[in-house]
């Protein structure tokens with residue numbers, strides 16, 4: 334394996350041309366003219382990407398002109414060996430379901446274009462636009478690749494012309510670096526790779542360059558919020574994330590695990606495509622810092638990190654909000670680089686081992702004693718709380734099971750996905766709550782507690798085995814994401830049936846005259862909408878649904894790796 338850390342340190346000391354000579358000796362054991370040439374012209378961005386196109390087999394091993402990876406391999410196949418023998422009837426059913434989802438997408442898209450074109454989001458009940466993600470048309474850019482995949486080329490072209498007009502170096506808002514990277518940068522990179530239209534790469538690079546200064550903290554951990562014009566805004570650093578976070582976190586000196594650990598894929602892809610290795614170094618530094626920081630339990634990373642000292646603050650551990658996609662990206666970077674950076678494999682396995690040991694427990698659901706739940710740790714004490722956001726974990730474990738040959742992880746993935754779907758199935762709407770607190774099989778309850786719980790269950794229509802729920806549904810994708818991945822990995826059609834059930838519930842409860850809206854309470858008969866349709870509904874929820882009913886070779890998991898916003902990016906080696 335290539336020792337990134339060592340090479341990186343050497344790189345900073347030595348002149349570029351020498352670095353490349355050194356790298357060639359280290360990595361390839363020989364000198365090769367074209368590599369020096371490319372490196373010498375650094376940052377010859379488009380020259381580089383042009384070159385990539387002409388001879389893809391050579392440069393796929395580079396993350397920009399200063400980083401070459403050895404031992405990029407074809408990893409084990411992920412997807413099930415589907416036999417293409419569906420009957421005419423089955424095909425008809427599948428395609429009609431797929432059409433239903435595409436029509437739903439068009440319904441929402443047309444509402445957005447009519448009432449909110451150019452705004453970040455459409456408010457689906459009041460039919461007006463609002464800007465809450467930098468004002469760059471988040472919905473359009475998040476939807477680009479879904480438009481492409483659904484073969485909506487006219488809409489795609491209109492969106493491309495819009496992208497051309499956006500200035501990604503300016504915003505009237507203080508921007509959230511993480512959200513900007515996963516939605517905008519991820520969306521642009523994916524649109525480029527699918528369409529080969531250079532405007533997306535140019536814009537991705539413009540945005541990437543604008544974001545680079547946000548990494549200039551004492552430790553290199555990026556700031557959560559960034560003022561593109563003036564640097565960090567001293568006024569407000571409050572985290573206004575999803576409603577799920579257990580606490581509001583304030584202060585400029587605090588980094589959030591998921592925010593700093595969910596940019597590696599996008600920045601590495603940007604280095605690969607532009608030839609500019611600086612993006613790679615910035616995000617690799619973050620991972621090195623997290624890797625080196627002291628942790629109570631190996632592989633479980635507290636959610637908050639001091640930006641000045643790079644030490645963990647507190648000991649709240651979660652695979653839900655504020656933690657989630659950091660773990661996801663450990664695996665996905667490893668998949669993206671074809672196993673070339675072993676550090677990610679080591680960190681991922683360590684995390685999964687500890688998650689299995691400390692965070693996964695059997696619930697206490699009558700008749701469903703097999704259901705597994707994924708909890709959290711507060712000060713090393715288990716807490717029986719699971720968020721919808723954590724329902725990406727079954728998909729992650731399933732991919733990891735295949736890539737790293739860990740068959741028991743697949744079994745756990747299947748059981749956790751069962752629980753995520755169960756959390757939909759037991760509510761009155763058939764849609765899952767934002768979070769739920771569960772009892773575990775080892776919880777010993779007094780008769781008083783049992784009586785109290787039964788009363789709660791009855792009063793609140795609570796599903797058996799749950800103590801409490803926070804009942805909103807925000808059109809989130811995570812459960813559908815896991816159903817899609819498990820379908821592609823196991824070939825089991827029950828996942829399609831479940832996805833279809835969920836889609837029918839969305840159609841029934843969330844549809845408005847112009848689009849779709851989140852719900853305030855999934856467990857009542859008086860359903861009320863919250864008038865919010867985040868851009869991830871276009872990027873993720875509808876894309877995963879559509880792909881669930883597409884032929885398995887459409888955006889194959891063996892060719893692409895999805896960023897955490899469901900933007901598919903090519904793996905370094907395509908099969």
Ligand SMILES: *[C@@H]1O[C@H](CO)[C@@H](O)[C@H](O)[C@H]1NC(C)=O
Pocket residue numbers: 416418419420423
């Ligand atoms: C397709 O082939 C598989 C394996 O032979 C079989 O189990 C399945 O029933 C077949 N499906 C149809 C629709 O013929």
Ligand SMILES: *[C@@H]1O[C@H](CO)[C@@H](O)[C@H](O)[C@H]1NC(C)=O
Pocket residue numbers: 486487490
């Ligand atoms: C979209 O734009 C591309 C590139 O300019 C063009 O080739 C294609 O015909 C356009 N498609 C539609 C449906 O407008």
Ligand SMILES: *[C@@H]1O[C@H](CO)[C@@H](O)[C@H](O)[C@H]1NC(C)=O
Pocket residue numbers: 504505506507560562563564566
């Ligand atoms: C950026 O910082 C400058 C100077 O502090 C301030 O005038 C401007 O309003 C800030 N912009 C945002 C979006 O916060």
Ligand SMILES: *[C@@H]1O[C@H](CO)[C@@H](O)[C@H](O)[C@H]1NC(C)=O
Pocket residue numbers: 699700
């Ligand atoms: C579920 O469990 C209850 C007892 O707790 C039992 O009466 C009932 O028959 C069970 N239902 C099923 C479908 O197994």
Ligand SMILES: *[C@@H]1O[C@H](CO)[C@@H](O)[C@H](O)[C@H]1NC(C)=O
Pocket residue numbers: 757758759760761762763834
């Ligand atoms: C839950 O699943 C059962 C069995 O498939 C089904 O009959 C029921 O309608 C589902 N409930 C909801 C709310 O989806």
